[in-house]
Amino acid sequence: MTNADEVRRAALPLTGPGDLGPLLERVGEARFVLIGEASHGTHDFYAWRAELTRRLIAEKGFGFVGVEGDWPDCERVNQSVTAGTDPFDALYSFQRWPTFMWANEEVVDFCRWLRDWNAERPPGERCGFHGLDVYSLWDSLRAVRHYAAAHLPERMEAVMEALYCFESHGHDPRQYGLAARLVPESCEEEVVSLLAAVSGTGGFGVRQNAEVVAGAERYYRAMVRGGPDSWNIRDVHMADTLDRLADHHEAKGVVWAHNTHIGDARATDMAAAGMTSLGQLARERHHEDVVLVGFGSHRGTVVAGDRWGGQHHVMRVPPARPASLEAFLHEALPEQDALFLVPPPGLRADWYDEPMGHRAIGVVYHPEQERWGNYVPTVVGRRYDAFLWLDETRAVHPLHGEPWGDTEPETYPTAM
Template identity: 85%
Template structure:
C-alpha cells in the first residue's frame, strides 16, 4: 500500500457537524481540548472550531473557552455571553492589532450562540469566554487600579507604585524591555509586591496581576532574543488555563494557532529550545488533553504585509511540494477530511513521517512560500486529530485596523 492509499483509508468524511462525532468519541472524558488553526484569518478554521466547541459544550459539558487573546478584552466578551448582552459590541471594541483575530463575524456568530446557550442555564453553570495571553500590560494595570480604588483602597499604594514604575518608561512596553537591557533597574520588585498583595482577591483582579507579571518578564526577555520570550508566553497561557479550570471547576476548550496547540516536541521548535502550550498541557495532564490541528492547501486569508499595517485579503497559493499540505492534496484532491491519531483499526505510516507543515501568521508574504511559512512536523505526534480543508476562504473582519502606535499582540512571532 502506498502512503497515498494510507491517507485515503485513514481519512474520515468532513462535510457537516455530524462528521465530528468520531472526534468527540476520541475526546472521551478528556478535560482539555486544544483546537488550532493554520492561520489567524481563515473562515473555515473559525467555523469548524466553533462547531466542534459547540458540541463539546452541549454534549460533553465543557465549561469555558480560552482563546489566544488578551484577558481584559475577553472579559468584556465573557460578561456579554454570561449576562445575555449582545457580544458584538464587546468584540467590536477590540483595539489591539491585529483586531481581526477576534473582531470578526465568525467569532460574533459563535458568541451569540454561546450567549443563547447560557441563557437557559443557572449562573453557576454558564460557559465562560476568557483570554490566555500576556500582552495587555497597560490594560491589566488600569483594570487593577479601578478595582483597587473601588474595593481595596488600603492597597492602592502598592498598585500605584507598579503603575508609576512602568509609566517612567513611557507607555510602550517594548521601550521598557529595551531600557532594562541597558540598565539594571526594572519593575520586577513592584510587580512581585502587586502579585503578593492581590493573590487572595477576586479571580479577575488576580489574573490581571498575573498578566502584568507575565508581561514584565516577556518584554524583558523579548529584547534579548532567543526562545525565552516565546516560552514565557506559552507557560503563562498554560498556567492561566490551569487557573481557569480550577476557577470554573470545569473542562476547557482552547483556541489558538497550531504553533501553540500542536506539541512542540514533534517539530523543530524543541531543538531551538522552545516549548509551547500543547506540550505543557500534555505534560501536565497526559490523557486528559486532546490536541486538534488544521491545514489547508490553497485559498484566501486575511493578513497584513507588515506589522501594524491594515489587513487585507491575500491569496494563499498551493502548498509547496513535499509539504504535508501538498501530500494531503495529492491524496484527496478537492476533498475535506478528518484524521484521528492513530486511525481506528488502521496502520498509517505517513503519520510518523516528518514533513513541512504550513503556518501563516498575521504577517504574511505569499511570495515567500518557497523559503518560509513551514514548520517541520511529525503530524501523528504533534496532534491527536487533524482537520484537513483543501480550499479555504478569508475570515470576515468587523472593521479596519487602527493606525498609530499599538502595543504588539503577537510580536515578534506573529503567531
C-alpha cells in the same frame, strides 16, 4: 500499500457538524481540548472550530473557552455571553492589532450562540469566554488599579508603585524592555508586590490581571534579548492561565489558538530551538486528559497584514509547497476535506510518523515568500491527536479595519 492509500483509508468524511462524531468519541472524558488553526485569518478554521466547540459544550459539558486573546478584551466578551447582551459590541471594541483575529463575523456568530446557550442555564452553569494571552500590560494594570481603589484602598500603595514604575519608561512596553536590558533596574520587584497585594482577594479577574502584568513584565524583558525565551514565557503564561480557569470554573475547557501554540512542540523543529508550546505543556501537566486538534489546507484566501500594525487585507494563499504535508494530503485527497484521528483506529498510517513541512501563516504574511518560509517541520502523528484537513479555504470576515494606532511588538517567531 502506498502512503496515498493509507491516507485515503484513514480519512474520515468531513462535510458537516455531524461528521465530528468520531472526534467527540476520541475526546471521551478529557478535560482539555485545544483546537488550532493554520492561520489567524481563515473563515473555515474559525467555523469548524466553532462547530466542534458547540458540540463539546452541549454534549460533553465543557464549561469555558480560552482563546489566544487579551484578558481585559475577552472579559468584556465573557460578560456579554454570560449576562445576555449582544457580544457584537464587545468584539467590535477590540483595539490591539490585529483586531481581525477576534473582531470578526465568525466569532460574533459563535458568541451569540454561546449567549443563547447560557441564557437557558443558571449563572453557575454558564460557559465563559476568556483570554489567555500576555500582551495587555497597561489595560491589566489599569484594571488592577480600579479594583484596588474600590475594594482594596489599604493596598493601593503597592499598586501605584507598580504603575509609577512602568510609567517612568513611557507607555511603550518595548521601551521598558530596552531600558531593563541596558540598566540593572526593572519593575520586577514592584510587580511581585502587586501580586502580593491582590493575592487572596475575592475577585478572580483582578488576580488574573495581576498575573498578566507579571507575565508581560517578564515577556518584554525577554523579548529584547531575542531567542526563544519570550515565546516560552508567553506559552507558559497561557498554560498557567488555562489551569487557573479550570480551577476557577471547576470545569473542562476548550482552547482556541494557532497550531504553533496548541500543537506539541516536541514534534517539530521548535524543540531544537529551545521552544515549548501550550500543547506540550498541557500534555506534560495533564497527560491523557488533553486532546490536541490541528488544521491544515492546500490553498485559498486569508486575511493578514504585510507588516506588523499595517492594514489587513485579503491575500491569496498559493498551492502548498511540494513535499509538504499539505501537498501530500492534497495529492491523496484532491478537492476533499477529511478528519484524521491519531492513531487511525485499526489502520496502518506510516505517514503519521514521517517529518514533513506543515504550513503556518501568521498575522503578517508574504505569500511570495512561501518558497523559503511558512513551513514548520512536523511529525503530524505526534504533534496532534486529531487533524482537520480542508483542501481549499477562504478568508475570515473582519468587523472593521484597523483604525487605532496602538500596537504591540511581534512575538517570536513572527506573528503567531
